[in-house]
Amino acid sequence: MAEAMGFFTDTTICIGCKACEVACKNWNQLPAENGGVKQMSGDSYDNTERLDGIHWRHVKFIEQFDGPYNGRWLMMSDVCKHCVQAGCLEVCPTGAIIRTQFDTVVIQSDVCNGCRACIAACPFGVIDMNPAAGTAQKCTLCYDRLEVGLEPACSKACPTDSIQFGTITELRARAQKRVEQLRAQGETRAQLYGDDPNGPLGGLNSFYLLVDKPEVYGLPVKPQLPSRNLAKSGTFSAASAAVLGLLALVGLRKQRMDDMGGGGGGGGGASAN
Amino acid sequence: MSDTFFSAPPHWTWFIIPYFFIGGLAGGAYFLAAILDWFGQPAHRPIIRSGYRIAAVGAILSGFFLTIDLGRPLRFWHMLFQSENFPAIIFKTFSPISFGAWAILLFGLCSVLSALGVMFEDGRLGNRTLRAVGHAMQGRAIAKFVAAIGGLCGFFVAGYTGVLLSVTNRPIWADSPWLGALFLVSGASTGAAALILLAPGRGATEQAMRWLTSFDRNALLVELLVLVLFVASLWSIRQVWLGFWGFVLLVGVVGFGIIAPLRMHARPAQAARLVLLGGFLLRVATILASEGIERYHMAAGT
Numbered sequence: 001m002a003e004a005m006g007f008f009t010d011t012t013i014c015i016g017c018k019a020c021e022v023a024c025k026n027w028n029q030l031p032a033e034n035g036g037v038k039q040m041s042g043d044s045y046d047n048t049e050r051l052d053g054i055h056w057r058h059v060k061f062i063e064q065f066d067g068p069y070n071g072r073w074l075m076m077s078d079v080c081k082h083c084v085q086a087g088c089l090e091v092c093p094t095g096a097i098i099r100t101q102f103d104t105v106v107i108q109s110d111v112c113n114g115c116r117a118c119i120a121a122c123p124f125g126v127i128d129m130n131p132a133a134g135t136a137q138k139c140t141l142c143y144d145r146l147e148v149g150l151e152p153a154c155s156k157a158c159p160t161d162s163i164q165f166g167t168i169t170e171l172r173a174r175a176q177k178r179v180e181q182l183r184a185q186g187e188t189r190a191q192l193y194g195d196d197p198n199g200p201l202g203g204l205n206s207f208y209l210l211v212d213k214p215e216v217y218g219l220p221v222k223p224q225l226p227s228r229n230l231a232k233s234g235t236f237s238a239a240s241a242a243v244l245g246l247l248a249l250v251g252l253r254k255q256r257m258d259d260m261g262g263g264g265g266g267g268g269g270a271s272a273n
Numbered sequence: 274m275s276d277t278f279f280s281a282p283p284h285w286t287w288f289i290i291p292y293f294f295i296g297g298l299a300g301g302a303y304f305l306a307a308i309l310d311w312f313g314q315p316a317h318r319p320i321i322r323s324g325y326r327i328a329a330v331g332a333i334l335s336g337f338f339l340t341i342d343l344g345r346p347l348r349f350w351h352m353l354f355q356s357e358n359f360p361a362i363i364f365k366t367f368s369p370i371s372f373g374a375w376a377i378l379l380f381g382l383c384s385v386l387s388a389l390g391v392m393f394e395d396g397r398l399g400n401r402t403l404r405a406v407g408h409a410m411q412g413r414a415i416a417k418f419v420a421a422i423g424g425l426c427g428f429f430v431a432g433y434t435g436v437l438l439s440v441t442n443r444p445i446w447a448d449s450p451w452l453g454a455l456f457l458v459s460g461a462s463t464g465a466a467a468l469i470l471l472a473p474g475r476g477a478t479e480q481a482m483r484w485l486t487s488f489d490r491n492a493l494l495v496e497l498l499v500l501v502l503f504v505a506s507l508w509s510i511r512q513v514w515l516g517f518w519g520f521v522l523l524v525g526v527v528g529f530g531i532i533a534p535l536r537m538h539a540r541p542a543q544a545a546r547l548v549l550l551g552g553f554l555l556r557v558a559t560i561l562a563s564e565g566i567e568r569y570h571m572a573a574g575t
Contacts, residue, residue, distance in 0.1 A: 050568065052281075087442060093371035094351040095363050113351045114344015116283040117370045120441035125281035125568035134344035218569050220276035226440045227367045229450055233439040237432035237453035240499060244428075244461050247491045248308045255484050256314070 004103035005146065006082055006205030007155060007163055008171035010178060011217070012190075014075040014162040016059050021048060021077075023157035024057040027142065031132045051078055053130035056139040057154050062216060076208065076217050077163055079154070080105065080126045080139035081194060084202030087226045088118035088127060088138075096135075103168070103205055104141040112136055123201075123223035141206075168205055175209055187211055193219060200224065274569075275510050280442040281568045285560060288342035292335050293434045293556045294463070296377070297456055298549075299331020300427035301464020303384055305488070307424030311417060319477035320468055320485060322391040327467050328427060329388035332381035335430070339377070353378065369437035376429045383423025390416055431460025438559070445563040448510055451503035452559065458496040463552035465489035466534075466545035486541045489534075489548065497531050500555075518562035525554035 024030070031054055041047050046061035058078050065071030082104045089097040089105055096111035097118060107118070107127075112135035119127045119136060130137040142152035150156075155165035164171060172195050182190035189211045194204030200223050214221055306324025309317040340349045348356070352374040355361045365371040386406065392398050393407025410416050435456030438446035446452060465488055472482065504522075507513065514522065530551010534544035 050281075090365075091368045091370065091440065093363070093365065093368050093374060094348075095355060096351070111348075111351060111356050112345070113348035115342075115352070115370055116285065116344070117368070117437075117441075119281055120283040120285075120443050120446070123276060123280055123442040125279055128281060129284070129344055136344070215274065215279075215569075218279060220279040222276055223279075224276065224442070226442055226447065229439040229447060230367060230369070230436065232450040233436045233453040236450055237436060237457050240454035240457050240495065241428045241432065243495060244304075244458065244492060245308070247495070248305065248488055249312060251484050251487050251491070252308070252312050255487075259480070 002101045004168040004205060005141070005166070006104070006168050006171060006207070007079065007141070007152075007165055008175045008207055008209070009077055010162050010164070010175075010209045011074065011076040012182065012187075012209060012211055013160045014059065014077055015160055016061055016073070016075040017159060018048065018059045019157045019159060020154035020163055021055065021057045021059060023153040024139070025055070027145070027153035028056060028140075030054045030056065030130070051126050051138070052128035053137040054132070056080070056137070060218060074212060074217065076210075077154070077158070078218075079206055080141070081124055081201075081207075082141055082205035083223075084197065084205065085225055086201070087121040087123060090225060090227055091117045091121040093117060100143055102141065102143070102146055104143065106140045106143050107136055107138060109133055109135045109137060121226040123220050171207075175207065178209060182211070275444060275448055277442055277444040277447050278566065279569050280444075282443065282564045282566065283441075284564070285342070286564060288338045290553075290556045290560055292338035292342070293456065293560070294553045295331045295338070296335040296434060297431040297460030298463040298467055298552065299328045299335060299384065300380065300429070300431035301460035301462070302331070302467055303328035303380070303387070303427035303464070304424045304461065305464055305468060305485070306387070307420040307427070310420040316478055316481040317484070319475040320472045320481060322394065323468055323472040323475050323477070324464075325384060325387040325391045327464070327471065328380075328384035328423070332377065332384045336377060336381060369433055369440050373430070373433045373437060376426050376433060380423060380426035380430050383419050383426060386410055386419050387416070387423060428457060428460070432457030438563075443563045444510060444566045445507060445513055445559065449503050449506040451499060451506055455496070455499045455503050455555070458492060458499050459552045459555050462489055462492040462496050462548055465492060466548035466552075469541050469545040482541070489545070493531050493535055493548065497527070500527065500531070513562060513566065518558045518565070521554055522558040522562075526551050526558060530554060
């Protein structure tokens, strides 16, 4: 396998230009929404609002304002995290979701049948249906570009290098230096999200530099795999099935005993109609 | 706030809800018929005949709803076989949709075979091939073998739908490990309710029905207990029930679907109708309560 590739997104230098969104839609030929007639979000300057099947990049605007003049903007170009342990890949029943030689996670649209299990499994709310294709879709980390040695469209278009593309090893070292630099400058809240290979989901191949708590950016504090519930939920189901089976057998035995005793008691039964 | 609130809804709505309800009901009805097939008396035969028929129709309907809910329905077989490497199968033990698809297929096969067996008994099979299959199912050993496999698959289908919801990252579903057990018990109670309504039409005697009504009451008590455990396990996100779906769960499911039927001893048919309503509303409330929670949204000023 080639070396793991990914994104490091430094949110402190994102200017919210959304060039990454445009480059992504353009390269991946993603359809317009609502026939190209865009509705305003109404509660934010962010009018693309979310990641979904036709928006594989989304620049979040976090507008922290207390009154008209006191506040700050946080901006973060969000994308599929290409988790090292990916929930979507785990639950996909068709095998449409694969891990590539670049350690990225890709949905093969010609295999996906649109069951949508991956949408509910993703802890980040990244995946959604592409209504034009009838399949679930998300960022491929420009798999087609990577195969021919090109950089993904979004990071190529980013004018401030907020989105940086490279090998994960190199990006982690660069990110750590940047955190130290920010902290030295007094930004004590600077932290990396998803860079730890021993952290949640085995680390994220698209990780972030944040200057506030993850939940402020719409990121879960401790994302988990959906399979965490499988054993417990399955055991409780099996136990309840055993209880019902036992109740059914005990009821049959009781009825047989009642019938042998010549009595008809034991049930509250009357005619069903 | 639970980390599940950062995920996105999968849009599992008006095809999946009837699928979960009918699949549970069919699985429960088959399980009860299989228990009677193995351990019952000749007087239970009309219940068995009804159970297998309900299961066969339910399994076919379940497959239909599941398929048309897909974004690409003609690719339904991609859940069973590797599309680029047919006929190699695809089976993932940690993906409930994957093993569930196989369970539905097996359950459908067993329920159709059992239904053909009882239809042959009734002399209702005109087609020669179907009559031959129905005739083959008259052998007690094969009939009981199919009943055992189908009974287990029936309960599996009823329960896996809840497990499937828990094996996600969605609010409510992934926040409780009790959904599988709840749907399974509800499948049993609704399966019994369907049999209470239909078996008398096939000649079930009052004596034979006594076991069924008694079982349904016990199943409702277990369902109430599991429902309490389910709601209690969601205590940390209890605000999700402060709305319309919480009202439906309390009044529709607990009130009309469990408490009222438990108090209607003398009117089993009416009680059974309420159990069916409660079982349907259980799926509606648990699925739509989570579907209605959009991914975490940062509005201005937060």
